[in-house]
Amino acid sequence: MSSQPPIAPGQLTEPLEIAPADWRKPDVYQLITSLVVPRPIAWVSTVAPTGHRNLAPYSYFSLVADHPPHVAFSSIGEKDTLRNIRATGEFVINIADQSLLKQLDATGSHFDAEVDEFGEVGLTPAPSVRxxxxxxxxxxxxxxxxxxxxxxxxxxxxxxxxVVHVHVEPEVWRDGRVDSTLLDPVLRLSRCYGRLSTEVTEEEEPAPHVFT
Ligand SMILES: Cc1cc2nc3c(=O)[nH]c(=O)nc-3n(C[C@H](O)[C@H](O)[C@H](O)COP(=O)(O)O)c2cc1C
Incomplete structure (x- = not known):
């Protein structure tokens, strides 16, 4: 008889030491997504070869190079976003602020490939530049x-x-850069969403940091 894998304990009475391979998939998901926080969210718009628009959130998302800038996100399994990108080679990362939280969350539900999520959640599609x-x-x-x-x-x-083109609205721009608190992006936490605090540990950089 195979032994049942351990599940995440409700409370810890001693430090957790665990190999992910020893835990069930949902428990590992919960553990790892509560440790890698907060995560920015790529709200990815794509188009199918048929012309159907698609929009979905991806929080396994980060910046991987800055010259030229490259970003990356991960699709767990094959989803419409990934299929469209494989077929067309293009996508847009829309940065959602707190006023768009409900629509962003709604686009995380499953919709058939033919459904236009823009229309479904009441958003306006606007032409991209490049x-x-x-x-x-x-x-x-x-x-x-x-x-x-x-x-x-x-x-x-x-x-x-x-990243071949960047668009920024003037209202989130201050002193030569995007002001993070004005941008007010939606962040992903373990089970919920979060926002940036206006309290920052070091407001002014002594000099701009550029990784070399
Ligand atoms: C806030 C949020 C973040 C998400 N992040 C991811 C992610 O990083 N990777 C992933 O595969 N799915 C993620 N999902 C689930 C997808 O958005 C969901 O499967 C969606 O239906 C995919 O749509 P698509 O088939 O149109 O691409 C996330 C959902 C939400 C609500």
Whole structure:
């Protein structure tokens, strides 16, 4: 008889030491997504070869290069977003602020490929400048991307995109840069969403940091 894998304890009476391989999939998901926080959210718009628009949130998302800038997100399994990117090579990362939280969350539900999530959740599609997928007009910043690589990693597919065009609304710009607190992006926490605090540990950098 095979032994039942341990589940996450309700309370810890001693430090947790665990190999993910020893735990059930949902428990590992809960553990790891509560440790890697807060996560920014790529609200990814794509277009299918048929012309159907698609929009979905991805919080396994980060910046991976800055010259030229590249971003990456991971699709767990094959989803419409990934299929569209494989087929067309283009996508837009819409940066959602707190006023768009409900719509962002709603686009995380499953919709058939033919359904236009923009219309479904009441968002306005606006033409992008350098790529075919529309961007979300209500978002105040956008990264238009061309795919650079797609790598399978574990149960994920890491999509790396070169940012070929950036759009930023004046209202989130201050002193030569995007002001994070004005941008007010939606963040992903363990079971819920979060927002940036206006309390920052070091407001002024002594000099701009550039990784070399
Ligand atoms: C806030 C949030 C973050 C999400 N992050 C991811 C992610 O990083 N990777 C992933 O595969 N799915 C993620 N999902 C689930 C997808 O958004 C969901 O499966 C969606 O239906 C995919 O849509 P698509 O088939 O149109 O691409 C997330 C959902 C929410 C609500």
């Amino acid at each position: 790529v075919r997928p529309d961007r979300v007009q209500e978002a105040r910043a956008h990264l238009e991307c061309r795919v650079a690589a797609i790598h399978p990693v574990g149960n994920g597919n890491l999509v790396v995109g070169e």
